[in-house]
Amino acid sequence: MEKQNSAFRWVIFASVIFAYLIMASQRTAPGLITDQIMGDFNVTATTIGLLASIQFFVYTSLQIPMGILVDRYGPNLFLITGALLTGVGTVAYSLSTHEVVLFLARVLTGIGDATIWVSLVLILSQWFNAKEFAQLIGVAGMTGSLGFLLATVPLSAFIDSVGWRNSFFSAGVLLCLIGILLYFVLVKKPNQTFIKKREKQSERTLDLLRRIFSSRQAWALFMCHFGVVGGYIGFIGSWAVPYGMDLYGMSRFEASQLIMISLVGALIGAPLIGWVSSRLNKIKQPYVVFHIIILFCWSIFLLYKGQPPYALLIMLFFIIGFGFGSNSLTFSAVRLSFPIKESGLVSGFANTGGFLSAVLLPSIFGKILDIFQISSGNIGDGYFYGFITPILFSMIGLIGVLLLKENWKKADSY
Incomplete structure (x- = not known):
C-alpha cells in the first residue's frame, strides 16, 4: 500500500501515540486526589x-460496540471525537462543585477513552506493514504504562504546585x-475522508457476535485479561495512594x-x-507463570495482615507491575487464534474482561473499607480484607490461561 511506504506514517504514529499517552494518564490521575475529593465534597x-x-x-461497556463501529466506518472520526470528549470531561471535572458533576x-x-485502543490498532494496521505493526503495537502497549x-x-508534584483543579483543567485543555x-x-494532511464506510461484511454482525460469544478460546482470553488487568489498574488507579x-x-x-515503582515494573515487563x-515461540506457558506470580504477590498481603514490611512492599509493587506487562500476550493470542477480520472484535471482547475487573475492584474495595471503618474503626482491617478481591480476580485469570488452547490458527496478513 502507498501509505505504508510513506514517511508521513511516522507523523501519524507519533501523533496517535502522544494522544494515547495523555488519555491513558487520565485513567488513574483521580487516584492521586482521593483524599482531597473526599474532603472537598464530603463523600x-x-x-x-x-x-x-x-x-x-463506560470504557468497558463500549469496547465491543466500538470495535464493530471502528472496523466498519474507520477510526478517524472516533479517535478525534474521543480526544475531544476526554478533554471536555477532564475540564468539567476540574470545574465541578457537586459529586453529580x-x-x-x-x-x-470514559466515552472518549473507549475510542483510543481499537482506533489506534486499526490506524497502525492501515499505515504500517505486518512486521512494523508487530513491533509498534508493543510500543503502544508501553505507552499506556508511561501514561500511568x-x-x-x-502529576503529583504538579498538583502540589498549582492545585488539583488547575492541573486537571490544564490536562483537559491539552487533550x-x-x-x-x-x-x-x-x-486534513493525508486528504482522507472524516468517516468512510468499509466494504460490506460477508457475515452479519449478530451472527459474528453469537459465534465469538460461544467460543471457548474467546472466553479464556476474556478471563486471562480479567485476572491480570483488574487487580493492577483497579488498585493502582483508586486505592494505592490512600493505602500508602x-x-x-x-x-x-x-x-x-511507591506507585511509580510498580509502573516502572510494567514498563520493563x-x-x-x-x-x-x-x-x-510460546504464549501459554509464560502467561501461566506470570499469572501464578501475580496471584502469589497479592496473597503475601494477606500473610502480613495487609501491611508487609516496607522493603517487601516495594518488591511486591514492582513484581505486580512487571507481571501486568504480560497482558500484551492476550492480544498476541488473539492475533494467532482468530482471522484478522475478527481480531478487532475479539480484542475488544478480551479487553472488556480486563476493564470489567478494573470496574469492579475499586467499588468492592471501597465498600469493604467502609464496612470495617464503621464496624471497628480500624482502617487496617478494611485493607486486609480488601486484598481478598485481587486474589480472587487473579484466580479467575489463572483459570482462563489454563483453559487457553495453543493450537493457533494461521492469522490473515494485514
Whole structure:
C-alpha cells in the first residue's frame, strides 16, 4: 500500500501515540486526589470507589460496540471525537462543585477513552506493514504504562504546585488541542475522508457476535485479561495512594513514588515478557507463570495482615507491575487464534474482561473499607480484607490461561 511506504506514517504514529499517552494518564490521575475529593465534597469511600469505577465501566461497556463501529466506518472520526470528549470531561471535572458533576465528567472521559485502543490498532494496521505493526503495537502497549507513570510523581508534584483543579483543567485543555491536531494529521494532511464506510461484511454482525460469544478460546482470553488487568489498574488507579498514606503514614508525594515503582515494573515487563514469549515461540506457558506470580504477590498481603514490611512492599509493587506487562500476550493470542477480520472484535471482547475487573475492584474495595471503618474503626482491617478481591480476580485469570488452547490458527496478513 502507498501509505505504508510513506514517511508521513511516522507523523501519524507519533501523533496517535502522544494522544494515547495523555488519555491513558487520565485513567488513574483521580487516584492521586482521593483524599482531597473526599474532603472537598464530603463523600464516603464507597462513593470514591464508584467514582473511580464509572470511567472504567463506560470504557468497558463500549469496547465491543466500538470495535464493530471502528472496523466498519474507520477510526478517524472516533479517535478525534474521543480526544475531544476526554478533554471536555477532564475540564468539567476540574470545574465541578457537586459529586453529580464529578460522575458526569468521568462518564464523558470514559466515552472518549473507549475510542483510543481499537482506533489506534486499526490506524497502525492501515499505515504500517505486518512486521512494523508487530513491533509498534508493543510500543503502544508501553505507552499506556508511561501514561500511568505520568500520573504519579510528575502529576503529583504538579498538583502540589498549582492545585488539583488547575492541573486537571490544564490536562483537559491539552487533550482538546490534541483532538484538533489529530484532525489535521489524520484527515486534513493525508486528504482522507472524516468517516468512510468499509466494504460490506460477508457475515452479519449478530451472527459474528453469537459465534465469538460461544467460543471457548474467546472466553479464556476474556478471563486471562480479567485476572491480570483488574487487580493492577483497579488498585493502582483508586486505592494505592490512600493505602500508602493510611497504613504507612506517607505523604501523597511519597505514596505516588511507591506507585511509580510498580509502573516502572510494567514498563520493563511488557517488552521483556514479549521478547521471552517470542524466543520461546510460546504464549501459554509464560502467561501461566506470570499469572501464578501475580496471584502469589497479592496473597503475601494477606500473610502480613495487609501491611508487609516496607522493603517487601516495594518488591511486591514492582513484581505486580512487571507481571501486568504480560497482558500484551492476550492480544498476541488473539492475533494467532482468530482471522484478522475478527481480531478487532475479539480484542475488544478480551479487553472488556480486563476493564470489567478494573470496574469492579475499586467499588468492592471501597465498600469493604467502609464496612470495617464503621464496624471497628480500624482502617487496617478494611485493607486486609480488601486484598481478598485481587486474589480472587487473579484466580479467575489463572483459570482462563489454563483453559487457553495453543493450537493457533494461521492469522490473515494485514
